[in-house]
Amino acid sequence: xxxxxxxxxxxxxxxxxxxxxxxxxxxxxxxxxxxxxxxxxxxxxxxxxxxxxxxxxxxxxxxxxxxxxxxxxxxxxxxxxxxxxxxxxxxxxxxxxxxxxxxxxxxxxxxxxxxxxxxxxxxxxxxxxxxxxxxxxxxxxxxxxxxxxxxxxxxxxxxxxxxxxxx
Numbered sequence: 001x002x003x004x005x006x007x008x009x010x011x012x013x014x015x016x017x018x019x020x021x022x023x024x025x026x027x028x029x030x031x032x033x034x035x036x037x038x039x040x041x042x043x044x045x046x047x048x049x050x051x052x053x054x055x056x057x058x059x060x061x062x063x064x065x066x067x068x069x070x071x072x073x074x075x076x077x078x079x080x081x082x083x084x085x086x087x088x089x090x091x092x093x094x095x096x097x098x099x100x101x102x103x104x105x106x107x108x109x110x111x112x113x114x115x116x117x118x119x120x121x122x123x124x125x126x127x128x129x130x131x132x133x134x135x136x137x138x139x140x141x142x143x144x145x146x147x148x149x150x151x152x153x154x155x156x157x158x159x160x161x162x163x164x165x166x167x
Contacts, residue, residue: 007031059093
């Protein structure tokens with residue numbers, strides 16, 4: 001019998017990209033095996049004071065969806081081995097999720113985003129580094145040069161469909 005498809009996620013943030021209010025944009029991609037099953041691109045509700053904070057907010061929101069997807073796969077009789085890997089391209093964000101120490105540079109980050117630490121400590125998720133050029137969620141946070149766009153489009157298994165109507 002074939003191995004069950006594994007749930008994974010990619011998350012990214014474009015820090016302070018909205019020039020009107022300096023809010024960041026989060027992007028997340030969720031895969032079951034090689035199939036993209038969900039994605040989201042969303043402006044963050046808070047103004048992040050650093051790229052690490054913007055990435056941490058994105059990772060925390062991604063982790064919430066991962067928990068929901070874990071429960072969904074259980075209901076569909078596709079239980080997942082834990083932890084589920086969330087790929088992240090900001091190493092400071094990963095270190096922040098692994099540390100329970102408070103630093104002057106990060107003490108302002110809202111407690112609600114530290115829920116990601118609890119999920120990591122209980123073995124539900126793990127954050128793993130992914131190089132920025134391979135960060136599939138990048139396509140959901142900002143305009144990209146064509147080669148990068150096409151690379152991520154392929155990773156998402158999205159196809160360009162053109163329609164022409166002959167008259």
